[in-house]
Amino acid sequence: MTRTEELLPPVLSPADIQKFLGIGQRQVYELLNSEDFHAARVGRRLFVSRAVFIEWLEGRSEDKEVKRRR
Structure with missing residues (x-):
């Protein structure tokens, strides 16, 4: 688990x-x-799940979207 993940609960509220x-x-x-x-x-x-938030924060969610468009 990364330092960022340690700071966040498993499910994030607004x-x-x-x-x-x-x-x-x-x-x-x-x-x-x-x-x-x-x-x-x-x-x-x-x-929002912590995993989804971390992916977005690190830019990994954009990589998936680009791959889907191809």
């Missing part, structure tokens, strides 16, 4: 992401509603 990235609530929800993330919706609440 508040966790906001605190970790140091961005505003609006930016968090724009990010969660973008196609860059697979966010799970439970009722009106959104959650």
Whole structure:
């Protein structure tokens, strides 16, 4: 497990992401509603797995998208 992963819970809430990235609530929800993330919706609440977040943070999610387009 990397240092970044140690700082994060297994499932991230918007508040966790906001605190970790140091961005505003609006930016968090724009990010969660973008196609860059697979966010799970439970009722009106959104959650992201730590693995998905780390992949996005490290740019690995973009690599998968580029491969899918080819």
